[in-house]
Amino acid sequence: MSETGSVNDAHWLVINGRKWRRTDPVLDDDTLARLKSHLGRGRSGVRTAKKAGDDEAVAAARRRTGLAKHGLGERGPYWWDSPEQDRIDRANDALRELDALDD
Numbered sequence: 001m002s003e004t005g006s007v008n009d010a011h012w013l014v015i016n017g018r019k020w021r022r023t024d025p026v027l028d029d030d031t032l033a034r035l036k037s038h039l040g041r042g043r044s045g046v047r048t049a050k051k052a053g054d055d056e057a058v059a060a061a062r063r064r065t066g067l068a069k070h071g072l073g074e075r076g077p078y079w080w081d082s083p084e085q086d087r088i089d090r091a092n093d094a095l096r097e098l099d100a101l102d103d
Contacts, residue, residue: 010022010025011078011080020074021073021074021075021078022073022074023072023073023074024072024073024079024087024091026079026084026087026088027072027073027087027088027091031071031088031091031092031095032072034095034098035068035071035072035091035094035095035098036068036072038064038067038068038071038095038098039064039065039068039069039072041061041064042061042062042063042064042065042066042067042068043061043065044061045057045060045061045064045065046058046061046062046065048061049061060101063101064098064101067094067097067098068094068098070090070094071090071091071093071094071095071098072091073087073090073091076090
């Protein structure tokens with residue numbers, strides 16, 4: 001398989017003609033829900049901070065979004081190239097960092 005994968009495989013999905021990496025399927029429902037919650041909060045935070053013209057808040061919200069996407073396996077190393085336990089550890093590490101942002 002090529003580095004980018006084919007559109008028809010389990011690693012990618014196409015939305016409006018653009019190819020996106022799928023979420024790592026090894027993640028359990030609770031981990032997935034928590035990461036998606038952080039992702040939604042990050043995306044919402046970016047919109048709100050941009051409207052307010054708050055560059056520092058934009059950067060913080062983008063950090064949350066990026067951490068969540070890494071935890072979900074949608075950014076960073078391809079999840080399918082890593083052992084399952086490393087993928088679970090990556091998601092849990094991302095959650096620890098994300099949860100610490102709220103402290």
